[in-house]
Amino acid sequence: MATDRGTGTPPLLVLEKITKILDCFSVTEPEPSLREITQRSGLHASTCQRLVHNLVREGFLDRSGDRYRIGLALVQWAAPGTFGLDIVQLTKPILQRLCDETGETACLYVRDGASRTVIAVAETRHIVMRLFKVGMVMPLHAGAPGKIFLAYDPAARTDLIRHGLPRFTEHTPVDIDVLDKQVEQARSQGYAAAFDERHEGAGSISAPVFDHAGELATVIGIGAPTQRIGPADVDRLAPLVVAAARDASAALGYRPSKVLDPRMEAPESP
Known part of the structure; x- marks a missing residue:
């Protein structure tokens, strides 16, 4: 089975985890902290931190202090x-x-x-x-x-x-x-x-x-x-x-x- 390069994780599992992270953002709570994202997503802390960091790097999320929001790149892609x-x-x-x-x-x-x-x-x-x-x-x-x-x-x-x-x-x-x-x-x-x-x-x-x-x-x-x-x-x-x-x-x-x-x-x- 093919794995996600650098993580050894099946790609579909990675997408599932990313979906859980993106589901943490809503109209009423558009800027959760990393701790809140970890709690809401149910992901392991180190896994969540790594994926959030990668999403910020790719522009899918933006970071301001200890808060995160949906990034402009994701909006533009949509x-x-x-x-x-x-x-x-x-x-x-x-x-x-x-x-x-x-x-x-x-x-x-x-x-x-x-x-x-x-x-x-x-x-x-x-x-x-x-x-x-x-x-x-x-x-x-x-x-x-x-x-x-x-x-x-x-x-x-x-x-x-x-x-x-x-x-x-x-x-x-x-x-x-x-x-x-x-x-x-x-x-x-x-x-x-x-x-x-x-x-x-x-x-x-x-x-x-x-x-x-x-x-x-x-x-x-x-x-x-x-x-x-x-x-x-x-x-x-x-x-x-x-x-x-x-x-x-x-x-x-x-x-x-x-x-x-x-x-x-x-x-x-x-």
Whole structure:
């Protein structure tokens, strides 16, 4: 049997151990220490230390003091996989148009359990901006995109409750009843707006994108510092986000019924 060069360990066993290490990183605990990684992975201390060291050397992990986080190299390696998705290719011009019309960074998201992941980005030209990168993973309950997933994806609420609602700022909705009311508002108006929930000074507006079967396919939205996107800007920007969501849905084959589907009705500008 072939072995991993220098360790004498079968390659598949090495991959299993690396998987256990990477599973120690989560949205709520993105920077564990080596001791925490060892405890959570169940690996022998010397084995865990050696593998973590190798992952840092290869750029799969980054180290800051005694803390570790997922490395940029791993994110970059994962990013090309999203470009093969039809959803990214079909909606790319619409995402760029939304960025151009609003002047802010526009993103597409998919859900994975109690988290949301960025799968496409059209970046603003503003010097001061919120940083979004393909592969970024964020909590579901904090921010406008998550409220859209909760409004239109029946399984999202169950996954979120199972995971819990950690607090990130004083504005993070950590009470499920409060969050339910926000989600119902998002469902009724066809978009969600949120401010200072994941980071202080950050705002976002998002809307649902449906596929040919009428199911939620992705969430489209914009994000920016609250100095440019605040509550007073929602009436101006929300119709643009909803229009982009409507066009993206059409690109994915969604056809609303002859009776206007309220999910795709853009809010009127004042």
